[in-house]
Amino acid sequence: MIRISTKGKYGARLMVQLAINYGNGPMLLKDIAEKENLSVRYLEHLIPPLKSARLIHSIRGARGGYTLAKTPVEITLKDIIRALEGPLSPSECVESPEVCDRSGFCITRDIWVELEKTISATLAMHTLADLVQKYLSTTYYGEARSQ
Amino acid sequence: MIRISTKGKYGARLMVQLAINYGNGPMLLKDIAEKENLSVRYLEHLIPPLKSARLIHSIRGARGGYTLAKTPVEITLKDIIRALEGPLSPSECVESPEVCDRSGFCITRDIWVELEKTISATLAMHTLADLVQKYLSTTYYGEARSQ
DNA sequence: ACTATTCCTACCAAACAAGTGGGAATTTAA
DNA sequence: TTAAATTCCCACTTGTTTGGTAGGAATAGT
Numbered sequence: 001m002i003r004i005s006t007k008g009k010y011g012a013r014l015m016v017q018l019a020i021n022y023g024n025g026p027m028l029l030k031d032i033a034e035k036e037n038l039s040v041r042y043l044e045h046l047i048p049p050l051k052s053a054r055l056i057h058s059i060r061g062a063r064g065g066y067t068l069a070k071t072p073v074e075i076t077l078k079d080i081i082r083a084l085e086g087p088l089s090p091s092e093c094v095e096s097p098e099v100c101d102r103s104g105f106c107i108t109r110d111i112w113v114e115l116e117k118t119i120s121a122t123l124a125m126h127t128l129a130d131l132v133q134k135y136l137s138t139t140y141y142g143e144a145r146s147q
Numbered sequence: 148m149i150r151i152s153t154k155g156k157y158g159a160r161l162m163v164q165l166a167i168n169y170g171n172g173p174m175l176l177k178d179i180a181e182k183e184n185l186s187v188r189y190l191e192h193l194i195p196p197l198k199s200a201r202l203i204h205s206i207r208g209a210r211g212g213y214t215l216a217k218t219p220v221e222i223t224l225k226d227i228i229r230a231l232e233g234p235l236s237p238s239e240c241v242e243s244p245e246v247c248d249r250s251g252f253c254i255t256r257d258i259w260v261e262l263e264k265t266i267s268a269t270l271a272m273h274t275l276a277d278l279v280q281k282y283l284s285t286t287y288y289g290e291a292r293s294q
Numbered sequence: 295a296c297t298a299t300t301c302c303t304a305c306c307a308a309a310c311a312a313g314t315g316g317g318a319a320t321t322t323a324a
Numbered sequence: 325t326t327a328a329a330t331t332c333c334c335a336c337t338t339g340t341t342t343g344g345t346a347g348g349a350a351t352a353g354t
Contacts (some may be wrong), residue, residue: 001343002228004149004237004259004264005311012255028330042313044332060322062329077258081149090151107282108159111224112151115269119149122265126258135254148310153343174300189344191301208352209298 004085009086010038011046011076018056019072019128020135026058026065046084053083072132078123088123089116150233158193158231159224165203166219166275167282173205173212200230219279225270228294235265235270249257 013036021027029047033040047066050056057069068075082088087095091112097103160183168174176194180187194213197203204216215222229235234242244250252257 001233002149002151002155002235002237003239006313007311008149009238009259014257016255030330038150039313041315045177045313047332058331060319060331061322063322064330065330082295086148088149090149092150105285107208107278107285108156108163110281111159111270111273112156115266118265118269119262122262123258131258132256134257137252138252152341177299186344188346192344194301205300206352207300207350209296210353211299211351213300 002090004081006042007046008085010036010043011050012080012142013038013059014043014046015050015055015068015075015080015128016131016135018066018068019075022068022072022132026063026067028065032066049083050080053079055079055083068128072128075128076124077121077126077131082121088119089113090119149193149237151228152191153189155228156234157183157190158197159194159227160192162183162197162215162222162227163201163278163282165215166222166279167212169215169219171278173210173214175212179213196230197227200226202226202230215275219275222275223271224278225267228270232264235266236260237266246274 014032017032017035018027021082029040032038033043034037047056047058051058054069055075059065059067078088085116086115089095089112093100093103093106093111094112094116097109100106100109161179164182165174165180176187176190179185180190194203194205198205201225202222204214206212206214225235236242236259238256240247240250240253240256240258241263244256247253247256250256
């Protein structure tokens with residue numbers, strides 16, 4: 001299975017919520033969790049990597065919360081997934097050729113290199129701003145939702 | 148980490164060996180393992196899924212071995228990876244929308260759907276015949292190799 | 295019969311995934 | 325100055341996946 005873990009998936013949803021909230025001050029993790037129907041306790045784990053990738057900013061204490069560290073236009077899905085899942089390459093030999101002495105002439109490795117490029121490109125193509133826009137327009141047509 | 152496991156990676160190499168050997172009768176797993184420097188015991192595990200995907204054909208008993216079940220032009224990396232790794236989608240909700248009640252309106256899911264398409268397309272682009280051709284041409288220029 | 299093979303079933307250890315929990319540190323506000 | 329609201333940090337748990345190893349049965353050629 002070649003799967004993005006819940007870290008990446010929930011993280012993307014968390015970031016979309018922050019993007020929707022962009023400009024309205026810090027947002028509580030509790031509220032994000034509620035809107036996305038996820039556990040606060042689990043979302044907590046996603047915070048440190050998102051912070052060290054400088055994608056979010058936190059404010060501690062009462063009336064604290066989280067904000068995006070950049071505008072939604074400047075953050076892509078690639079940034080988010082990279083921060084939470086690590087390298088986007090399908091094999092370690094892509095980013096560290098030295099782990100395998102076949103790297104210099106391995107023809108299957110060439111495929112993994114190419115695959116990494118298309119995955120990166122696809123994810124880099126979508127900014128949080130795009131997602132929010134899509135979210136707003138689909139709400140218009142979609143079934144009524146409480147949030 | 149979004150990684151292809153050794154199953155998919157070794158499986159691709161195994162299939163390349165069979166493609167190189169295509170037309171020369173059945174090839175021993177022992178020989179494949181030797182050429183690719185992999186354990187026979189581990190490669191054995193890759194056989195059942197490759198067989199049920201009808202990518203290889205086996206001949207039992209002495210002077211037995213394995214052959215491709217189709218010509219190298221007809222087998223793509225997508226076939227191989229699908230057989231060994233399962234679905235190519237980054238999230239279960241892509242192929243089974245019912246696993247999540249958000250599937251109908253989830254904007255991040257749309258991304259996973261798109262990602263699956265680009266991954267599939269990239270892998271489907273490369274046939275075993277392409278890989279063998281590349282292998283032969285790089286041997287010409289590359290350093291001398293025993294195999 | 296003997297040998298060479300594929301084939302099938304188990305087993306194992308380490309890593310990872312997904313999540314829960316306790317409680318310390320920080321900040322605001324009464 | 326105390327209480328409340330939050331983020332932050334560390335540890336633990338449980339189940340699954342990964343990457344193997346191993347024994348031996350079944351099959352076929354010589």
